[in-house]
Structure formats: C-alpha cells, structure tokens
Amino acid sequence: MSTWRVKERLDENRNFMEQLIDKGLEHLILQQGTQIAAEGLIVGMLKDAAYRIQYQIVCDVKWNTQSVSAKNLLDGKEFILTKSGDEWLNEQDRVIEALNGCSDVDIMVTPFTNTLPIKRLNLKQNESKEIARGLCQRA
Numbered sequence: 001m002s003t004w005r006v007k008e009r010l011d012e013n014r015n016f017m018e019q020l021i022d023k024g025l026e027h028l029i030l031q032q033g034t035q036i037a038a039e040g041l042i043v044g045m046l047k048d049a050a051y052r053i054q055y056q057i058v059c060d061v062k063w064n065t066q067s068v069s070a071k072n073l074l075d076g077k078e079f080i081l082t083k084s085g086d087e088w089l090n091e092q093d094r095v096i097e098a099l100n101g102c103s104d105v106d107i108m109v110t111p112f113t114n115t116l117p118i119k120r121l122n123l124k125q126n127e128s129k130e131i132a133r134g135l136c137q138r139a
Contacts, residue, residue, distance in 0.1 A: 040112060
C-alpha cells in the first residue's frame, strides 16, 4: 500500500506533488465543480519493477466514482471502467461481475484512491464502515 511522506501543493488549482514511501512520486491534478475529476501520473519502483501509471477518475459531487481509467505507459496495458447504476462496465460496455457490490476502485500505487470512500462516506472521527472495492494492481 502506498502512503504519503511528503505532500506539496504546487498552486491554487489543486495541483499536488507527492512523494510515496515505496520509491515513487505522484503528480495529481484535482478539479471540483459540477463533478470531481482527478488526473494523476505515478512513477516509481515496486518489487524491483519500474512503473509509470497515468490515471483519470471522475466522481459526482458526492464522491461517487463514475469512471476510472489507467494506463501503464511502460508496457501499454490499460483499462477503462464506467459505473452504470450498481454495475461496472468495461470498455466494451460489458458488466464486470467480479466488481458487483463495489463502490470504489483502488489503484494500489496511489494513496488518492483511498480518499474516495473517505470523502463519499463523510465519516466522523473514529467512525468506520466496511466497504467493497475493486483492487487494481500489476498482473
């Protein structure tokens, strides 16, 4: 799991640079308006393998994830997920049964995806709730 060590706000447009403990760095641009859009670029090493992941996440104003896309810029592998009601669809608009019941997607190399359920659930201090999420990791 990635965790933050340094968080530096680069400008007033919610543009962040983050140094990850597990030998990585993330640049995140977060835009909030009629929807919440996050665009990130993560580079680093994990288990002696380099990664360079570009991702986009779109949420509604209540932090319900609507779509997620990610691409490994080193090997070209990518995925696109879109939420339709309670179902997640792939890029061919086919239901992904393994994600039934999942509200959120967790991209393992970015701590930002941990923010999604925290913001969506609006939990009070020391309050907790069990959630189902889809985990995206290197195959």
